[in-house]
Amino acid sequence: MVDKIDKQILRLLQLDAKKTTKEIAADLGLTTTPVHERIKKLEREGYIQQYSIRIDRKKVGLMMMAFCSVSLKNHERAFIEKFEQDIQLLDEVIDCYHIGGMFDYLLKVLVPDMDAYQHFISKKLADLDNIGNVQSSFVMSEIKHSAQIPNQFL
Incomplete structure (x- = not known):
């Protein structure tokens, strides 16, 4: 189950998949280590299926x-x-x-x-x-x- 912080991370990555863990942590007022762990958990659990770009x-x-x-x-x-x-x-x-x-x-x-x-x-x-x-x-x-x-x- 995802919590409020996980949802914020998903929103940020959805807008810009190139956003670094450091940038996401700064946006959320957190340190990089817990943000990195949360992203890995979201990937493992299938909330994040892949990272992609949109080509014209x-x-x-x-x-x-x-x-x-x-x-x-x-x-x-x-x-x-x-x-x-x-x-x-x-x-x-x-x-x-x-x-x-x-x-x-x-x-x-x-x-x-x-x-x-x-x-x-x-x-x-x-x-x-x-x-x-x-x-x-x-x-x-x-x-x-x-x-x-x-x-x-x-």
């Missing part, structure tokens, strides 16, 4: 973002597990969610352009077994993008 996708040539809704033909466990294993191998898919509703999965896909997306759909996704229906939505602009847990929950 357009600066690396990924100009198109699409959300791809996918329905499977067969919903037996083996078919679902196979799809979930196969989707992990497609580099264009950066997020995959098993959802309820009209579709079974929602994929977040990054590609350079429409030609690359067409290739992804027709040559990669279509080659997966058990694909029933696919519907694409294209992102015109990103209004809000965050992977952070809202502070009210920390």
